Amino acid sequence: MLLISPDGVEEALDCAKAAQHLDIVDVKKPDEGSLGANFPWIIREIREAVPADKPVSATVGDVPYKPGTVAQAALGAVVSGATYIKVGLYGCTTPDQGIDVMRAVVRAVKEHNPDALVVASGYADAHRIGCVNPLAVPDIAARSGADAAMLDTAVKDGTRLFDHVPPDVCAEFVRLAHASGRLAALAGSVRQDDLGELTRIGTDIVGVRGAVCEGGDRNAGRIQPHLVAAFRAEMDRHDRERTAGLPAAR
Numbered sequence: 001m002l003l004i005s006p007d008g009v010e011e012a013l014d015c016a017k018a019a020q021h022l023d024i025v026d027v028k029k030p031d032e033g034s035l036g037a038n039f040p041w042i043i044r045e046i047r048e049a050v051p052a053d054k055p056v057s058a059t060v061g062d063v064p065y066k067p068g069t070v071a072q073a074a075l076g077a078v079v080s081g082a083t084y085i086k087v088g089l090y091g092c093t094t095p096d097q098g099i100d101v102m103r104a105v106v107r108a109v110k111e112h113n114p115d116a117l118v119v120a121s122g123y124a125d126a127h128r129i130g131c132v133n134p135l136a137v138p139d140i141a142a143r144s145g146a147d148a149a150m151l152d153t154a155v156k157d158g159t160r161l162f163d164h165v166p167p168d169v170c171a172e173f174v175r176l177a178h179a180s181g182r183l184a185a186l187a188g189s190v191r192q193d194d195l196g197e198l199t200r201i202g203t204d205i206v207g208v209r210g211a212v213c214e215g216g217d218r219n220a221g222r223i224q225p226h227l228v229a230a231f232r233a234e235m236d237r238h239d240r241e242r243t244a245g246l247p248a249a250r
């Protein structure tokens with residue numbers, strides 16, 4: 001699945017123009033961090049702006065180790081219409097802290113909407129911010145009852161997912177997530193030329209912003225529907241080749 005992250009209602013409308021090429025519209029506020037949370041009314045407006053058959057995801061933020069605070073924020077996101085709730089475990093330094101936060105989020109979200117999916121996100125560049133190790137995230141997701149384990153990059157400085165977590169380690173991440181029946185989502189300045197590896201290792205959800213913004217610039221550029229279409233076409237090409245048993249082209 002392809003998850004695209006607009007930064008507000010205008011860009012969500014651009015996503016709506018490319019709706020047939022994407023699977024999930026992910027609401028965030030990039031100026032508040034890699035998984036920065038947007039306002040509840042923006043989540044609501046975006047929910048109304050994108051076709052009803054496209055799920056809306058919302059990030060709850062690069063969160064501290066404060067299970068109560070984060071559970072309440074997650075409830076805000078699901079009440080506002082998001083059905084994928086993503087939590088960036090920024091302030092969790094141990095797996096137990098990650099599990100505490102995610103258990104509280106799962107309860108808050110599922111009591112409101114049992115069908116909503118909860119995503120536990122770690123950071124590929126965890127070593128730069130001192131948070132929990134990327135390969136601990138699938139177990140955090142499993143033990144807390146979250147539905148998916150994700151990696152993104154915390155510092156958007158041009159370094160990318162594979163700069164911090166090489167493909168063979170990402171493959172292990174996916175294997176661990178799948179072993180406990182979770183979805184595996186990968187993001188972090190992913191580009192089209194990463195799609196061969198991401199497909200080969202069985203990634204369920206690829207998250208992007210920069211690669212579908214004009215000039216590849218996630219801050220100054222805006223999401224372009226034709227770039228979303230091109231990215232999707234490349235994803236589909238790799239998927240077809242994988243299904244046909246051909247070696248994935250780079």
Ligand SMILES: O=C[C@H](O)COP(=O)(O)O
Nearest residue numbers: 005188189207208209210
């Ligand atoms: O969840 C996906 C992120 O927004 C990825 O953004 P990026 O591709 O600019 O790193």
